[in-house]
Amino acid sequence: MSEKPKQQLFTTRLGVIAATVGSAVGLGNIWRFPYEAGVHGGGAFLVIYILFIFLLGVPVLCAEFALGRSTHMNVLGCFRQLKPRQPFWKIVGIIGVASGVMILSFYSVIAGWTLEYFFVALRGDVTGHTTAELHSMFSEFTTGWRPVMWTVLFLLVNYCVIVRGVQKGVEKAANILTPALMVLLAVFCINSLTMSGAADGLAFLFKPDFSQITPAVVIGAMGQAFFSLSLGLGCMLTYASYFPDETPLVRSAAVTVVLDILTALMAGMLIFPVVFTYGFSPQEGPTLVFEVLPAIFTQISGGALWAPLFFFMLFLASLTSTISMSEIGIAWLTQDRGVSRGKACAVIIAIAMVCGVACALSFSYWAGMSLPGIGEINIFNIFDYTSSNILLPLGGMLISIFAGWMLDRNVLRRELTTPVTAFAVLAPAIVFLLRYVCPVMILVIFVANL
Numbered sequence: 266m267s268e269k270p271k272q273q274l275f276t277t278r279l280g281v282i283a284a285t286v287g288s289a290v291g292l293g294n295i296w297r298f299p300y301e302a303g304v305h306g307g308g309a310f311l312v313i314y315i316l317f318i319f320l321l322g323v324p325v326l327c328a329e330f331a332l333g334r335s336t337h338m339n340v341l342g343c344f345r346q347l348k349p350r351q352p353f354w355k356i357v358g359i360i361g362v363a364s365g366v367m368i369l370s371f372y373s374v375i376a377g378w379t380l381e382y383f384f385v386a387l388r389g390d391v392t393g394h395t396t397a398e399l400h401s402m403f404s405e406f407t408t409g410w411r412p413v414m415w416t417v418l419f420l421l422v423n424y425c426v427i428v429r430g431v432q433k434g435v436e437k438a439a440n441i442l443t444p445a446l447m448v449l450l451a452v453f454c455i456n457s458l459t460m461s462g463a464a465d466g467l468a469f470l471f472k473p474d475f476s477q478i479t480p481a482v483v484i485g486a487m488g489q490a491f492f493s494l495s496l497g498l499g500c501m502l503t504y505a506s507y508f509p510d511e512t513p514l515v516r517s518a519a520v521t522v523v524l525d526i527l528t529a530l531m532a533g534m535l536i537f538p539v540v541f542t543y544g545f546s547p548q549e550g551p552t553l554v555f556e557v558l559p560a561i562f563t564q565i566s567g568g569a570l571w572a573p574l575f576f577f578m579l580f581l582a583s584l585t586s587t588i589s590m591s592e593i594g595i596a597w598l599t600q601d602r603g604v605s606r607g608k609a610c611a612v613i614i615a616i617a618m619v620c621g622v623a624c625a626l627s628f629s630y631w632a633g634m635s636l637p638g639i640g641e642i643n644i645f646n647i648f649d650y651t652s653s654n655i656l657l658p659l660g661g662m663l664i665s666i667f668a669g670w671m672l673d674r675n676v677l678r679r680e681l682t683t684p685v686t687a688f689a690v691l692a693p694a695i696v697f698l699l700r701y702v703c704p705v706m707i708l709v710i711f712v713a714n715l
């Protein structure tokens with residue numbers, strides 16, 4: 266039933282894993298997870314987040330994989346091919362392309378911060394400061410013009426990679442990068458665990474205080490589960506459209522999920538001991554990780570050497586994620602609209618640049634901006650919150666309804682079990698979750714939050 270794939274496919278099995286893990290592992294794990302967990306009470310957030318990863322993340326990831334690989338189409342074309350008479354499903358694609366660009370915009374601001382820190386670290390200036398100095402250094406940086414420059418520069422680098430196509434280079438880069446990043450994280454983790462605040466930090470992260478659970482914590486954890494696994498926008502669907510037919514879907518999903526959780530946990534175990542040792546506030550928000558990391562490099566032996574390496578790897582990890590976000594729109598423009606790849610990349614990057622600059626400015630010249638009748642507006646926060654906590658779960662809900670109820674149950678099951686691996690035994694459970702659990706759970710959380 267699947268049309269002959271027109272586009273290039275990932276060439277090796279390792280390439281498939283590298284690309285999907287490269288998309289999933291990024292600032293979402295190392296920057297967003299610790300700041301969200303910090304704001305939302307630590308342990309309680311972690312428990313709900315992990316629950317959502319298994320109840321929502323795994324099934325929706327498998328659904329996106331199945332939809333993408335079976336059609337070899339972009340996020341709009343896929344639904345059109347499967348249900349030509351139900352144009353309603355186009356909405357998933359439209360949400361996907363639009364919020365892909367939205368996430369790309371604010372994500373590039375943070376990726377830009379990693380570039381600044383890389384160069385500061387190269388100069389040897391990231392270490393040897395007190396907590397108060399780190400705080401003022403960082404706010405001096407974010408309130409100036411440099412973040413705007415880095416956002417633009419980061420997007421230009423992203424452009425240079427995506428015009429060449431995902432399959433060239435990204436596969437190979439991600440093959441080496443993700444394992445290397447995880448080894449570095451592990452080393453830093455061990456270092457953090459020897460600090461005086463380690464016990465408090467670990468207790469904060471791993472000891473759930475269930476009285477802390479509020480609707481905001483639940484919706485934050487759901488948003489983080491989707492964000493971290495790149496779900497809900499058809500990003501993984503687009504990547505799966507480049508999978509060769511012999512890719513085992515459930516196993517690939519399992520590898521992606523395990524590495525993704527592991528990276529987030531290591532980031533948490535790295536950050537929170539330092540937070541409690543040096544008296545940072547866990548509730549600090551998006552800026553937390555960038556103030557805490559220099560404290561780590563100050564303390565660890567050879568920190569001045571580790572620091573540039575770490576920020577460079579963080580930059581590369583962000584890049585493998587932004588490439589995947591850009592690809593949602595590019596695949597649609599090139600396959601459905603007949604736009605050349607070069608033009609499609611230019612359009613996506615240009616829009617992201619305008620929005621990204623607005624996001625960067627919301628830490629500086631536009632901080633505390635307010636509109637009459639609406640009140641204070643922070644474009645960065647609006648982009649981050651709306652996309653992660655509303656659009657991704659909404660997209661995930663529609664994808665699970667489509668895969669669970671619209672798609673022939675046998676087709677879905679066949680996709681999940683071809684080729685057969687030991688993971689195929691999970692297929693019935695995944696189908697069950699997609700039909701009965703995901704849509705209802707997401708809906709209930711939305712309604713409860715209103």
Ligand code: TRP
Pocket residue numbers: 288289290291292293294368491492493494495496497498500586587589590657
């Ligand atoms: N998952 C990535 C991270 O954790 C971010 C990301 C890439 C993403 N593609 C996405 C988030 C698509 C949402 C949707 O850094």
